[in-house]
Amino acid sequence: MSSSVLLSGLKFGSVLAQNQMLRRTIPSSGESLPIIGLGTSRVFDVDPENRQQLKIRKEIIEVLLNNGGSLVDTSPMYGQSEDLIGAILNDYPRRNELFLATKVWTKGKTEGEQQISESFKKMNTTKMELIQIHNLVDWKTQIKTLRQMKESGEISYIGITHYKSSAFKEMEDIIKKEPIDFAQFNYSIGERDAEERLLPICQEYGVATIINRPFMRGEIVSFI
Secondary structure, three states, rough: OOEEEEEEEOOOOOOOOOHHEEEEEOOOOOOEEEEEOEEOOOOOOOOOHHHHHHHHHHHHHHHHOOOOEOOOOOOOOOOHHHHHHHHOOOOOOOHHHHHEEEOOOOHHHHHHHHHHHHHHOOOOOOEEEEEEEHOOHHHHHHHHHHHHHHHHHHHHEEEEEEHHHHHHHHHHHHHHHHOOOEEEEEOOOOOOOHHHHHHHHHHOOOOOEEEEEEOOOHHHHHHO
């Protein structure tokens, strides 16, 4: 089964007529997801009490949805991003159109459970579509919690992430041994290490992929 490729970061293009975006299948479930998502690092790290800033970010969410997108990817590592998303989702009529993804980024079972609980509160949601283990921090502990949450229906999918190619070997080993749904990592024309083994292994084991920094935070665009 081919892996689903979702672009997280700076996003544009790949939109079909009548606001129908290309979609790919999540191998573990058969659910389809638009290929372009919204990354919230830095851009959404603003004060949710600032009405003007809140209005601008809400408009970004609207643009995403109006053009067929749904994935919004965040993390406790991204400052006030989760709080801002929660402020947007307060009485938001289009919540059911969003695919919310956040991460757990701490060591210890109790600490992980507490951080995840805080993410739910901050993001103003009772269900998270995806929680990923950020940069593989204490993944052996956190994956047990995420499995329990998936079984109870609190989350739909489990994932792992890393932004350094030096971690790809460990990601490969986890994919081979653990039943995960998503892997998120850097891949672009400027960072092609994932082509060697990680992408093929995701395809072989039926793991959907979220591509991080597809434009290297604008560096690639500046060359055009």
